[in-house]
Amino acid sequence: MAPDLxxxxxxxxxxxxxxxxxxxxxxxxxxxxxxxxRLPDADILVVDDGSTDRTAVAARKAGALVASLPFNxxxxxxxxTGYLYALRQGYDLCAHLDADGQHPPAEVARLIDEVRAxxxxxxxxxxxRDPGQAESDDYQPTFSRRIGTSVFRFFLTxxxxxxxxxxxxxxxxxxxxxxxxxxxxxxPDFAEIESLQLAVREGxxxxxxxxxMLERVGGSSFLTPLRSAFFIFxxxxxxxxxxxxxxxxAEAER
Amino acid sequence: MNLWLAVASDKPAVHLxxxxxxxxxxxxxxxxxxxxxxxxxxxxxxRYSIVWFVAGLAMLVGAAFPGLLTFAADVMGVRDxxxxxFSIILLLLLGLALNFSVIMSRxxxxxxxxxxxxxxxxxxxxxxxxxxxxxxxxTEEPPTQAPRRH
Numbered sequence: 001m002a003p004d005l006x007x008x009x010x011x012x013x014x015x016x017x018x019x020x021x022x023x024x025x026x027x028x029x030x031x032x033x034x035x036x037x038r039l040p041d042a043d044i045l046v047v048d049d050g051s052t053d054r055t056a057v058a059a060r061k062a063g064a065l066v067a068s069l070p071f072n073x074x075x076x077x078x079x080x081t082g083y084l085y086a087l088r089q090g091y092d093l094c095a096h097l098d099a100d101g102q103h104p105p106a107e108v109a110r111l112i113d114e115v116r117a118x119x120x121x122x123x124x125x126x127x128x129r130d131p132g133q134a135e136s137d138d139y140q141p142t143f144s145r146r147i148g149t150s151v152f153r154f155f156l157t158x159x160x161x162x163x164x165x166x167x168x169x170x171x172x173x174x175x176x177x178x179x180x181x182x183x184x185x186x187x188p189d190f191a192e193i194e195s196l197q198l199a200v201r202e203g204x205x206x207x208x209x210x211x212x213m214l215e216r217v218g219g220s221s222f223l224t225p226l227r228s229a230f231f232i233f234x235x236x237x238x239x240x241x242x243x244x245x246x247x248x249x250a251e252a253e254r
Numbered sequence: 255m256n257l258w259l260a261v262a263s264d265k266p267a268v269h270l271x272x273x274x275x276x277x278x279x280x281x282x283x284x285x286x287x288x289x290x291x292x293x294x295x296x297x298x299x300x301r302y303s304i305v306w307f308v309a310g311l312a313m314l315v316g317a318a319f320p321g322l323l324t325f326a327a328d329v330m331g332v333r334d335x336x337x338x339x340f341s342i343i344l345l346l347l348l349g350l351a352l353n354f355s356v357i358m359s360r361x362x363x364x365x366x367x368x369x370x371x372x373x374x375x376x377x378x379x380x381x382x383x384x385x386x387x388x389x390x391x392x393t394e395e396p397p398t399q400a401p402r403r404h
Contacts, residue, residue, distance in 0.1 A: 045377060065380050067373035073366050081370045085377060 013092040013116060015042040017108065018082030020075055020170075021099035022049040025058045031097070032062035034105040039112070045085055046099070049078040055099075075170075076191030080182060087179040095173035103171045107211035111173035120207035122178045122199050124164070125171035127213040148232050152193055159239050160200040165208060168192045177204060193235050197242045268334040269324060275317045282313035305350065 017035050021028050028046060035044055046059035050072035059066045067081055079096060086094035095112050097103035107125055114123045128149075152167040170192065174182070181202055187194040199206050270278075289306050292298035316323055316339070327338035 043381075047373065060380075065377045067377035069369045069373045071369065073369055077366045077370065081373055084370055085374045088374065089378070089381070 012041065014090065015039065015112060016045060016082075016086045016089070016091040016094040017042045018045040018047055018079075018085070018094060018096045019059075019064070019099045020047045020049060020078035020082065020096065021051065021055050021059065022072060022075075022078070023051045023053045023055060024099040025051070025053045025055045027101045028055055028099045029058045029062040031099055031101055031103075031105070032059060032064045035097070035108065036063070038105040038109050042095075042112075043091070045082060047078045047081045047085075049073060049075070074191075076187055079191055080186040083174070083179045083186070084183040087176070087183045091176075091179075093173065093175055094179060096170065098170045102213050104212060104214060107213075108171060108173065110211070111171065111209055114207060114209055115173045115175050118175075119205075121175050121204040122206045123173045124166065124169050124196070124206065124208045125211035125213075126164075126166035126169060126208045127211060128165045148228050148235075151232050152235055155236060155239050156193060156196060159197050159243055160206075162200055162206065163208075164196060167196060171211060171213075187238065194238050194242055197239060201242075201245075268336060270320050270335055270339075275320060278313060279317040282310050282317060285313070286310040305353070309346065 017039060019028065019031060019035075032044055032046070035042065044064040046056070046064045046066050048056045048059065048066055048068040050069050056066045056068050067085060069078065069081065082096055083094065093112055093115050095108050095115075097105070097108050103125070111123045111125055114120055149167065153164055156164050156167050178199065181199065181204070182195060185198060196206060286307060289298065289303055289310065293300060293303055320335070323335050323339055326342065327333070327335045330338050330341065332338040332341070
């Protein structure tokens with residue numbers, strides 16, 4: 001195994017970029033190529049979340065490692081697989097981005113730089129450039145998404161006492177402390193938002209970096225108004241329960 | 255003043271009939287027999303059978319000693335023993351259903367972890383054969399001539 005973050009003497013940091021993908025055969029190859037171009041030193045892992053199309057084949061063809069879950073487990077479980085792999089294989093840093101082409105690999109590189117410079121443990125790419133302003137030139141969120149975003153933004157800020165603008169962003173970079181936390185503790189149901197709350201509660205440094213995002217190239221958003229309402233409701237419950245969960249670091253101190 | 259209440263409280267308490275008790279006892283015995291049979295056929299694990307056995311026994315005891323039920327009804331402030339019986343059963347079933355949800359959640363988490371472990375193991379194998387993923391500039395293992403399979 002590779003030496004850990006602090007035990008190293010010189011040398012390059014090992015970086016894993018992982019891409020959760022569920023039926024994204026049309027775009028995953030392109031995303032892999034983009035990451036390879038921007039981050040030539042990083043290893044690339046596609047977490048194939050039980051796809052029924054040829055996502056895994058496309059990913060292998062593009063030269064990525066593939067971790068195939070035997071059945072669809074949801075985004076949270078797929079992301080956790082990536083964190084677990086990064087932890088076990090001794091990577092110093094890891095980052096993930098969506099497989100649908102919304103996340104420009106150049107922006108992922110910027111997130112990684114933040115973690116590499118040790119300015120934060122977990123860095124989130126926020127699609128809202130200017131906090132408080134919900135639109136940007138490239139990214140036009142739908143109405144229901146905008147409502148959901150503001151609700152989560154409000155409650156997560158309340159829960160963590162830290163300002164977050166993009167709570168559901170799937171573009172993140174993290175170091176080993178985050179890998180250790182997320183590989184054990186990651187809600188399969190509401191990964192994005194609960195993970196932020198968890199990281200802040202565990203005393204990790206979480207930072208948002210404004211990034212540019214594109215309209216999705218393939219696939220369609222899973223959000224319909226009814227689903228959005230359910231999504232928001234679920235998210236609020238998760239946040240509420242999360243506030244009363246015992247903290248791991250607090251337990252360790254006892 | 256309140257005529258309905260006055261009349262109601264004069265009504266005698268409703269007890270289980272002998273017929274009900276016999277039917278209940280027969281059902282309880284049949285139920286426990288069925289559980290034994292399920293265990294024998296490996297369709298039910300012992301650890302999940304205990305709770306059902308207790309339920310069957312409780313049913314039998316209730317049928318044999320109706321005084322217990324009457325007592326429970328008195329404690330609950332219910333005049334009709336049958337209503338008390340239904341309420342108790344309903345609550346027990348609610349508890350059981352919740353218990354199943356807890357077990358289900360635990361097993362779902364276990365299944366997820368199992369799937370993740372398998373996926374990671376596969377990716378590790380792939381990484382070990384140098385068949386993709388690694389940045390071209392750096393190779394930890396000497397590149398083996400494993401054929402790219404696709």
